[in-house]
Amino acid sequence: GENVEQHPSTLSVQEGDSAVIKCTYSDSASNYFPWYKQELGKGPQLIIDIRSNVGEKKDQRIAVTLNKTAKHFSLHITETQPEDSAVYFCAASRGGSYIPTFGRGTSLIVHP
């Protein structure tokens, strides 16, 4: 089955800095890669996703890149703000009815 590794487990940055979270996956057939943000006391919320037919996707301060050859994908957050503080999960799946496999999560702390 799929195996997703996520690094780092904790990331501490100053407000305004950029943050990068990296994930690798094992199943070469995976083609859908969502990212979730989980704030304290809440369930995970989808913030951005990417499919294997593109290498990069942006949404305001958030971007995700995908390298299918190396089987890794990354989340980039620019101009971080204290409200970006949360746990971020990456996931990978074959799409369709295949249930995503989640990484272990990254706790992002943005210091004002």
Add this chain to the structure above:
Amino acid sequence: SAVISQKPSRDICQRGTSLTIQCQVDSQVTMMFWYRQQPGQSLTLIATANQGSEATYESGFVIDKFPISRPNLTFSTLTVSNMSPEDSSIYLCSVWGGETQYFGPGTRLLVL
């Protein structure tokens, strides 16, 4: 999108008792799931709740411990039976809506 509500939002229970968690979705969905998230850990899939038939459990989870009901396409329950402190966790309901996975706010369970 899909809006998911869960009841209760949190509970403190005595060991040996059982707790039933309810999940309600604002639209009909085919695929509904239950996850467990232990403190500081990732999302572990417990089972897929199938409408009109028995749930499909992942390795390490059994029906006697986590019975699931799915009477229709908008509602499901998960029971945590004969609880022990090791069952203290966040339990999350999740659905596939279109091509995106959505999560409920979670039920925070503490077993004493």
